[in-house]
Amino acid sequence: MITDFKQAITNTKPQLLWFDRLQILQVNLGNRCNQHCKHCHVQAGPSGKKIMSKTVMEKIIVFLRSHPDLCVDITGGCPELNPDFKFFVESIVELTSSIMVRTNLTVFFEPGLIWIPQWYCKNKIVLIASMPCYTNENVDRQRGRGTFKKSIAAIKLLNDLGYGIDEQLQLNLVYNPGADFLPGPQAHLEADYKRELGKKYGVVFNNLFTITNAPIGRFRQYLKANGKLEQYLQLLVENFNPEVAKNIMCRNLLSIDYRGVVYNCDFNQALNLPITNNSGKPITIEQLDDVIQGNIKIITDQHCFCCTAGAGSSCTGSLVK
Numbered sequence: 001m002i003t004d005f006k007q008a009i010t011n012t013k014p015q016l017l018w019f020d021r022l023q024i025l026q027v028n029l030g031n032r033c034n035q036h037c038k039h040c041h042v043q044a045g046p047s048g049k050k051i052m053s054k055t056v057m058e059k060i061i062v063f064l065r066s067h068p069d070l071c072v073d074i075t076g077g078c079p080e081l082n083p084d085f086k087f088f089v090e091s092i093v094e095l096t097s098s099i100m101v102r103t104n105l106t107v108f109f110e111p112g113l114i115w116i117p118q119w120y121c122k123n124k125i126v127l128i129a130s131m132p133c134y135t136n137e138n139v140d141r142q143r144g145r146g147t148f149k150k151s152i153a154a155i156k157l158l159n160d161l162g163y164g165i166d167e168q169l170q171l172n173l174v175y176n177p178g179a180d181f182l183p184g185p186q187a188h189l190e191a192d193y194k195r196e197l198g199k200k201y202g203v204v205f206n207n208l209f210t211i212t213n214a215p216i217g218r219f220r221q222y223l224k225a226n227g228k229l230e231q232y233l234q235l236l237v238e239n240f241n242p243e244v245a246k247n248i249m250c251r252n253l254l255s256i257d258y259r260g261v262v263y264n265c266d267f268n269q270a271l272n273l274p275i276t277n278n279s280g281k282p283i284t285i286e287q288l289d290d291v292i293q294g295n296i297k298i299i300t301d302q303h304c305f306c307c308t309a310g311a312g313s314s315c316t317g318s319l320v321k
Contacts (some may be wrong), residue, residue: 015164023252028269033076042269074100100126105130129205156201171206182309257269
């Protein structure tokens with residue numbers, strides 16, 4: 001059994017270790033969040049101090065003016081808590097093919113933020129919302145007491161605006177396992193979510209994305225504290241799927257951190273594994289235009305097995321559709 005990810009990919013298709021073409025620019029606005037989730041790979045929370053400045057945002061805006069065909073995937077932490085979040089989105093809404101925002105839903109009820117759902121609707125933002133289970137108990141265990149109740153209230157607000165109903169207002173939920181196991185089949189889980197949430201709470205959504213927990217950040221701390229790290233890593237390796245490896249997100253996505261540094265993905269960003277130039281210096285958004293004209297080697301490590309285990313995992317769910 002091969003436990004080195006680079007070797008596993010080399011044995012499958014060596015060219016998969018190289019960036020293909022940029023389709024999604026993922027922008028991490030910082031690690032401030034109103035929640036403190038047990039599985040969070042960026043270790044976000046209310047005291048997060050890594051906040052993207054307006055200066056960095058303006059550099060990203062300049063880049064996007066030259067690449068109007070890109071999808072922009074905005075994440076955090078909780079991106080809505082960046083003080084310049086509204087400025088950034090409104091500055092790029094006409095420069096992109098689409099904008100996705102990864103929201104935790106409960107942020108709508110933070111002081112002064114109840115305007116956000118209607119503003120999302122006005123700008124036709126695609127929403128990718130954290131909802132790790134369809135039961136109150138499991139969600140609150142992972143994300144904090146009262147989270148499920150607030151999340152349902154937030155989805156109802158969005159449904160009232162047409163999200164999950166109007167085809168131009170996409171609301172997608174995200175499931176991630178509550179412990180050290182792989183997600184079940186995405187289609188089956190989506191059917192369960194729609195049945196349970198619809199029947200019990202009268203809410204609707206478009207798609208469910210299943211995402212495998214990466215063995216980094218708080219989830220890695222949990223695994224180590226419970227003596228399960230090696231067992232979980234073994235699970236990921238044993239379930240390596242060469243077919244889904246062909247669709248890994250780091251071949252068409254680049255991730256930008258709060259300083260403007262460029263990474264192959266948000267997981268590499270959390271581990272401080274930036275894309276570097278020939279001198280070993282991190283590439284930043286200012287150099288990205290030149291860099292994407294050449295060859296970009298994907299930086300890998302053991303955590304990458306989470307994206308190729310079983311049905312695969314990406315920022316938009318399973319890689320087996």
